Amino acid sequence: MVSSRLSKKFRKHKDTILFAVCLLFSLSLLVFSTPAGIGGIGKIGFSLVSVVQKGYYGAVGFFSGTVNSISELKKLKSEYEELKKTVEENYHFLNTLENLRVENELLKEQMHISRQLTYEHITTNVIAKDPGNFHSYFKIGCGSREGVQKYMPVIVSQRGKYGLVGLVIMTGYSSSEVMPLFSNGCSVAARLLESRYDGLVSGLGYTSDYILMKYVSQAANEEIKIGDLVVTSGMQSIYPYGIPIGYVDQIVSGKGETTITLYLKPVIEFSQLEYVQVLKAKTPEL
């Protein structure tokens, strides 16, 4: 009943109401689209429009940004892969460079020792070691083709010092086997550099850090000091004279014995052998 009355009234004043709506709509459009207005209404309207616009552009920006970010992500991924590859290559290159640098230093050192040596020699590298027999016989990369013969002495230079490594016991065409100084079967005629006493140096096997110098005269007991250098004496005609062997570390003297035994610390580090020199000349002039 009430609704029918209302609808009748609405029909009667339909034009007036619609007209008022049109005017209000126009005014609100004006209010919302202009920065100035009645008091702060215009500003509020403008701010609201700005907020709506910001929201709209924010939403549009978000979606376009999301869509763009997918393609951006793909691009970044491919760039990342390329960079990863480049980094790996550079890392490999740096490793190679570092290896070359170290090798270059080693070779320079070998070159230095080669120039110091006054007799004919062959510089070569260690190509094989027996992994089950630590510090035992090892192979070098030159043989009879290069003129290497059995019983040729082998020396090495480490950190500016050179010392005796051992001697060639077998030669092949392009490689040779070397018996190191610390091996049980190795014997070298040696001499204390300061006191000039002679003796015989022999190995204690690969498990020991020392080598022995036996048959040193008891008379030398008072003259020998810890740290004295022992060199080859040249008496065997295998090893040239004056090649450093080791430093005196312990002196053992038994009661009633005519000789004393010295424990020597080798001049070189056998576990770091890389490049060695095979001395060809039998007459030493070091």
Place this chain on the structure above:
Amino acid sequence: MYYNIRNKRIIIHFIVLMIMAVMQGLFIRFFDYFWGNINIALVYFIFLSFYLGKSVSYKIGFCFGLLLDCFGATYGFYAFIFALLGYVTGLFSGKFYLSGILLPVLFTLILSLFYFATGTVLLYIFFTVTWSRLLINAAIQTLLNILLSPLAAFLFRRYFFRRVGIVENGRQ
């Protein structure tokens, strides 16, 4: 049948109004040299509203105004003015007969001034008003509208009024 023809006519008049507005926009530079321009769309709208009556006129005015606003930077300015103008003009519909020269001229003068007054009020509220420019523009445009009004009245009387079949006393 009658309403169909009438609606068609209204649509055609609306299109004509739009064409006039566009033409006016095209020639506005030329008329700007005289510190004012002729508003043929306004004259046309005034006479159209007079013959159609308030119930249709304010709707046409509102739509026409909205379209004009679309070309501008602000919305609602022309929609408000033309809706109000259409309603006010429609109130006179059927009250008198627009014959001769004096009556159309007076009619156009009053409604043009009303148009400018409404526009000025809106400008004053929502924008800034350059009074000198506005007054000169209003004076020149009103004068040009007045000069155009007898011709408009004649054309409407002769073609639109008879063909659509609107009765002179305002009853449709």
